[in-house]
Amino acid sequence: MPEVLLRVEGLDAGYGRVPVIRGASLEVMRGEIVTIIGANGAGKSTLLKTIAGLVRPTAGNVTLEDRDVTGLAPERLVRRGLALVPEARMLFGPMSVAENLALGAHTRRSTAEVADSLKRVNSLFPVLAERSSQPASTLSGGEQQMLAIARALMSNPRVLLLDEPSLGLAPKVIADIFGVLDDLRSEGLGILLVEQDANLALKHAQRGHVMRSGHMVLSGAASELADNDDVRLIYLGAWHGKE
């Protein structure tokens, strides 16, 4: 019996009066990658920010491990086991890699457990151990993305939200990062992955949703979406430069 970690039902949200997402619903199970694909401006980042508590929903529900967390502040949600790797990463640039990771563990009490998590993220991304004392802003784009993911993992989340982790990175680095995401998933983490690179996302996800102008217009198994004619034409085609 699959265990639902995150459930979003009929979520509306926006900035000021303008609604940006309308009626978004989705579920993320334990050990599953769910992806949301869609064009620029569709509302994908807004959806993740709303789930993570940075944007207040105007309607709908968010449930995390069977507890209602709708409208909860991000600093509370991270204590409940939900972490967001935001678009553009939002690292603490002048602070060292080690301090960024320590901030990721801000909510945790046990220093022994934090040390375990640190070992774990350093084994997932060995380059971070080498860069430990460097300011985050001096890392390459790929290393920064790794740090952003590692920092989120330091809170020991059950659900990880990722906003375009592949953006601007070289294929080799993307392969490394997505390899790690596959590992994390197989260990039971629930991952909600926003991507513009639909090809890539559908290869790694089990299920997916297509978002257009704030609506979920299509949902299904990743393999079905990858074979869907509309998706192939609009999203997978776009990736090959035919926009």
Place this chain on the structure above:
Amino acid sequence: MSSSELLQFVVSGLQNGAVYALVALGFTLVYASTGIINFAQGEFFMLGGVLAVAGVRFGLPLPLAVVASVLVSAGIGVALERFALRPRRDSGGLVLIIITIGASMVLKSLARHIFGPNEMALPAFTPGPPVIIGGAAIDPQVLWIWGLTFVVVVALTLVYAKTKLGRAMRACSLSHDAARLMGVDTAGVVMLSFGLAAALGALGGAVVAPLTQTAFDVGARAGIKGFAAAILGGLGSPVAAVVGGLLLGVLESLSVGFLSSTYKDVISLVVLLAVLFLRPQGLFGRAGKEKV
């Protein structure tokens, strides 16, 4: 000017400068956590002196009166944030800054109403004759000013650099959203920074009061000097605020020595404008501070 006269001017500059530094630290702390300038900061300097005098008149021993005055001022700083600023948090920086200006007027009128319009004197912390160091006569109270400023800046720097709280405060100064995603209680950090800022301003006001007297209306001048010192330092770190304060104090004092005491209060404005035009990030500031 003889070298011992010069030394005396430098000492007097460092005396005022250390007090400016305490006020400047307050501006820096609040700016770091909120991105706004708290124009009520000078009034906490006033409260520090006036409340300490009131405590002594009430019968408290001097050390207790000073501590109580610093704590009460901190409480007022926290209340300012919690009840006047936080409810309007989403109205934007300009509205918040105007609220701090309003708060400074309210504090000043209340102080006049409660404590009267006259100058008030606070006893010296440790009475005694001036200490002669290298030909300059230094009032024991000045040693208190330097000692306390030194302790405060070392403590703040250590907390900032080494503790979990300091790390959270630095994270807040870079991005509230990112800090919240880490689980940092940013509202708590903001409130704390207002409390600390008020406490530091009050400490400055209390420790200098035995030398200068105090009154309900000393806040504005202290606020301008502290603001100029903070801008000079670059609003970046505790050390920058202190260096800005000391530098401003010495510049001021030397201008009295070489030009005339008429220019003393003009210097801080000249420094303020010069920094804003020529080097808006201050002496130690990074150009283009990351502020999200």
